Amino acid sequence: MSQNASRNRRHAGKKKLEKELKCLKKKAGKADAQKVDSKKKIKQLKIDLSQREKQITKLQRKMGNDSAIGVVEETEIDPFGKSHSRGVATNHKESWKKFSYLRNRYEFFLEQSKEKTEARRLANEALIKKHDKSVGYSEDELDAILS
Numbered sequence: 001m002s003q004n005a006s007r008n009r010r011h012a013g014k015k016k017l018e019k020e021l022k023c024l025k026k027k028a029g030k031a032d033a034q035k036v037d038s039k040k041k042i043k044q045l046k047i048d049l050s051q052r053e054k055q056i057t058k059l060q061r062k063m064g065n066d067s068a069i070g071v072v073e074e075t076e077i078d079p080f081g082k083s084h085s086r087g088v089a090t091n092h093k094e095s096w097k098k099f100s101y102l103r104n105r106y107e108f109f110l111e112q113s114k115e116k117t118e119a120r121r122l123a124n125e126a127l128i129k130k131h132d133k134s135v136g137y138s139e140d141e142l143d144a145i146l147s
Contacts, residue, residue: 098135099145102127106146120146 105126109119120142128136137145 098127098131101130103146
């Protein structure tokens with residue numbers, strides 16, 4: 001009888017392991033299905049995004065042709081809010097660096113025996129070259145900042 005009992009225990013253990021294996025295969029199949037569903041969703045979202053970008057471009061062109069407002073530049077479009085993620089302190093720090101650079105260049109050109117208006121203009125041009133065109137100032141602003 002001990003052989004039969006031993007055989008029954010092995011058989012029961014084998015069935016239990018087969019059942020666990022079957023259960024694990026089902027779970028793996030579900031995970032694969034979820035992975036495939038996720039990939040399909042990502043692909044569809046990319047298609048939707050592409051279509052929306054095309055629609056935005058089309059509307060911008062139409063707006064540029066139909067009104068005096070003009071077309072919004074790509075640099076002004078911020079679909080993911082990247083510029084909003086920066087803190088106020090970071091913006092102030094960058095503004096201070098730009099102002100300091102402008103002041104430094106202004107004083108440099110004054111030391112080069114340039115007139116004040118000419119030194120302001122040259123400092124502004126140097127600032128624009130170092131950063132970008134959106135950083136530059138008008139004559140009145142330069143007069144107020146560098147007086």
